[in-house]
Amino acid sequence: KLNLISTLVYRIYKIASTYQLFHEDLEILKKKLVSNGFPLHFIETSIANVLNKFYTDTEQDEKDDSGENVVMVLPYLGHISYSTKRKLIKLVSKFYPSVKLKVVFSRGYRLANMFAH
Numbered sequence: 664k665l666n667l668i669s670t671l672v673y674r675i676y677k678i679a680s681t682y683q684l685f686h687e688d689l690e691i692l693k694k695k696l697v698s699n700g701f702p703l704h705f706i707e708t709s710i711a712n713v714l715n716k717f718y719t720d721t722e723q724d725e726k727d728d729s730g731e732n733v734v735m736v737l738p739y740l741g742h743i744s745y746s747t748k749r750k751l752i753k754l755v756s757k758f759y760p761s762v763k764l765k766v767v768f769s770r771g772y773r774l775a776n777m778f779a780h
Contacts, residue, residue, distance in 0.1 A: 664701065668709040676717060678739050680769035732763050739768035 679685035696706050748766040755764040
């Protein structure tokens with residue numbers, strides 16, 4: 664159960680392009696998990712543990728940076744997105760070693776968004 668929640672939170676964290684989307688998606692996840700019988704305290708503790716890991720790792724990475732940070736926003740297109748991200752980071756680090764590239768995925772159009780509620 665813990666691995667399921669951790670995996671889903673990780674996916675939301677990697678895919679959401681803004682904090683607002685991230686927060687909305689976490690709320691949706693919590694509602695779905697509660698409706699499937701997961702205890703709310705267990706869900707919130709699991710989410711907090713995953714987020715603490717992300718923010719602790721990010722803070723340590725920022726302390727080591729001495730170069731320029733560049734953020735690139737790309738649409739999320741499935742598995743190809745991650746291979747494109749790796750290739751871009753590799754190319755930028757090869758030709759511009761002082762630049763630290765961070766690739767962020769935005770949530771693209773979904774079928775559900777095309778229909779009125």
